[in-house]
Amino acid sequence: MGADAAAGVATALRALGDPLRLRMLSLVATSPTGEACVCDIATVADVSQPTVSHHLKVLKDAGVLTSERRGTWVHYRVADAYTAAVPVLLEGFAAAAVEAAPGGHAPSGLTDVDATLDRVADDLAARFPDLSASVVLRTVRESYTALARRSTVRTHLVVNTERFARQRLDDLVAAGTDEVDTRPRVLFVCVANAGRSQLAAALVRHHAGDAVVVRSAGSAPAGDVHPGVRPLLADLGAVDAFPKPLTDDAVRAADVVITMGCGDTCPVLPGKRYEDWVVGDPALASPEGTEAIRDELDRRVRALLADLLPDHPHP
CATH class of the missing domain: 1.10.8.1060 (Corynebacterium glutamicum thioredoxin-dependent arsenate reductase, N-terminal domain)
Structure with missing residues (x-):
């Protein structure tokens, strides 16, 4: 580890070096909505509001949390840079610490x-x-x-x-x-469901809205969407995309199944329309290359929608 990286890690660990701050961080990180109101965070311990504010400020100053005021209350969420690291700390390190304690066990x-x-x-x-x-x-x-x-x-x-x-x-x-x-149902399948299939599904929603039921899935889904794809998904309004495994029910329900690089791992059922789109993988592409893949998918999606929805206005 280089000196700069070590200094950054040490700063974050110092901010987390307090049991109450760790409990606050855990509450925020495990919230179903991905965020928590300060009014909820204050319930983790019987301490004063100034004490709560102090600990949250320490976490914010270290860059671990971000905040947004909405009306009366301030809401906190884990900063983007720490969304992968915080679960490792809370679920991996904490579990190991409990296991190592005398008589401890790691609930998981x-x-x-x-x-x-x-x-x-x-x-x-x-x-x-x-x-x-x-x-x-x-x-x-x-x-x-x-x-x-x-x-x-x-x-x-x-x-x-x-x-x-x-x-x-x-x-x-x-x-x-x-x-x-009677809406057409389209399923996009790639290997990781972290790039191509996510972009294709987002483009269908962008152009067709609710006129098409669209799904995406992966034969071997990744842990998260490719970082280079996220800005393009956000531009299309798909801010909550996440990789999902392929299921038989998704294939059975689809009218059109479009595969991209997943070979024969997708179940083939009679009566379904299958297409295989030869499109580059964003995981291997530069930012410019990822945009070119998006544009190629956009061209193909427009042609697909023109076929599925001939009476629907197309941009």
Whole structure:
């Protein structure tokens, strides 16, 4: 480790070198929304408001947290530069420290969030009354496990679990019924679901809005979206993108399945329209190359939409 890097790490570790600050950081990092109001953070210990403010200022000055005032309250979230490092600290280092303590054990895994997943399942069960509660709960738990196995950013894990489970339940309903919804359903599949398929799905939403039901997935999903792709997704309004594993239900529910570099790992079902788009991988491209890949995908997406929605106005 170089001297500058060591100095930066030491500054962050000094800011985290207080049990109360670590608990505050944990509350922010594990919030389902990825942020926490100062009014909630103040509940982690019986201390005065000035003390809470002091500790939050230390974390902000070290660059670990950022804040935004909305009306009466200030909301805090983990700074972008630390979104990968903080989960490692809270889940890896903390677990090891507990394990090393006399008589300690490191709680980890699905059982830690059982109550939260039960609440997610209850909410989704109300949205999918035609599915049994057991199917909904199993889908939520499977979705959490699939994302937790690969995700490198845990601050939004519960939120992403709800989104992924909701998509899976929607696909399950669509695949198993004569659906009244006649909108075309398009599934984009690449290996990591971290670049090409994410961009393609975002472009469909950008151009077609709700006129098309679009999904993206990966045969071997990455832990997070490629950093070079995130600004392009943000320009398209896709600020909450995250890699998702490919499921059979997503394929069954799709009218069109478009693969990009994943070979024969995608299930082939009769009656589906399949296309393979030969498009470069943003993970191997320069910023200019990534923009060129976006432009190529945009051309292909426009042609696809012109075919699927001939009466829909196209830019």
